[in-house]
Amino acid sequence: MNWITNYVRPKINSILGRREVPENLWIKCPETGEMVFHNDLEENHFVIPASGFHMKMTAEARLKHMFDEGKYTVLPSPKVPQDPLKFRDSKKYSDRLRENRTKTGIEDSIVSAHGLVGDVEIVACVHDFAFMGGSLGIAAGEAIIQAFEAAIARNCPLVMFPASGGARMQEGILSLMQLPRTTVALQMLKEAGLPYIVVLTNPTTGGVSASYAMLGDIHIAEPGAEIGFAGKRVIEQTIREKLPEGFQTSEYLLEHGMIDMVVHRHDIPGTVARLLRIFLKLDAPAPVALPAPPIEPAPAEAAE
Known part of the structure; x- marks a missing residue:
């Protein structure tokens, strides 16, 4: 405990009437x-x-922006074994989980929700990078699988928002096992004839980019997002060559045919809704009829 920061400074501020600035x-x-x-x-x-x-956005902010009027229903978080390997580096993995849950207010790096986007029913699955870099572990993998199952049960599309550094090292091989598991769940959605749209955000890397993040029917990316498997520095050291400027950005991937479009964040809900209407062969929403402007009475002629 730092007694100067925790005791002396608050006392001085209270005496002088200072307010702490966030x-x-x-x-x-x-x-x-x-x-x-x-x-x-x-x-x-x-x-x-x-x-x-x-x-970067929190999962909550992303969902509020995505769904019509910010209204949605969060799917329950799965119950999975905690710290199955009893892993410890500079601190216990169980302590890291506790700290991140307190900091973010969510159970793990994945938050899934159900609602309407442009009056189209969807299930959305969002990585929260603030929770251990959006890393993929057992809980996150199970949450993704349950989101796919919920979309199949509701007969609606699934929209994925990856933002991850990849697999969670504290869970070792159990984390890597989530890659084929989520891929199988994705295949079940496609076999049901339901669309799967991926909105790539900054960053989407590691095992996440090597599995469900790059298996969508349509790949949208936010401007400037870093998308790739290994980091730029690791690639340069491996191949002993300098990589081109802007390598692994969404614009670079669009130019080289790896993604379908780069869309500004403000336009993502509307873009996703239009794409889903095409996939599902739905009619465009009826235009909202605006009330006719009031007719002002003609001015009375001045009496002669």
Whole structure:
């Protein structure tokens, strides 16, 4: 316990009438260095207004932005063994899980929900990068499988939002086993004739990109997202060559035919809804009839 920080400073601030300023009140743009007020950034769905840089989003913010009027039903988190390998590095894996659950307010790195997007019923599955880098472990794998099963049971499409550094090292081979398990669940969705759309966000790497993240019917990516298997530095050291500028960005992958489109975050819900209507052969939503403007009475002629 630091008694200066925890005791002396609060006492001085209370005497002088100072107020503590939240650390995240201002956010710095990674590209331009511009400082953006947190509330303004949140209202703009965590896109820097001037530069257009797409910041990371929590699962909750992503779901609220995706679903009509921000309304959705969260699917229950699966119950799985905790710390099956009794893993420990600088601290116990069980302690890391506890800390991340307290920090993020979610059980693991995957949050799944059910609702409407453009009046089209879907199940959405979102990685939360704030939870151990969105890594894929037993709980996350089981949550993804249950999301696919829920989509099949409801006869509706599934939309995946990967944001991950890959498999969770603290679970070893048990983490890698989630790659074929989720791929089998994905295949069950396709056999049911239901669409599967992937919205690639920053970053999508490792085993996640080597499995369900790159097996969609349509691959959308947010601008500037890092997408790949191994990191740029690791590849350069392996092949002993300098990689091209912008390598592994969504724009680079679009240019080389690896994804289908790059879409601004604000336009993703509408784009997904239009694609799903094409897949499901649904009619376009009826235009909303606007009320006719009131007719103003003609001015009375002045009496002669």
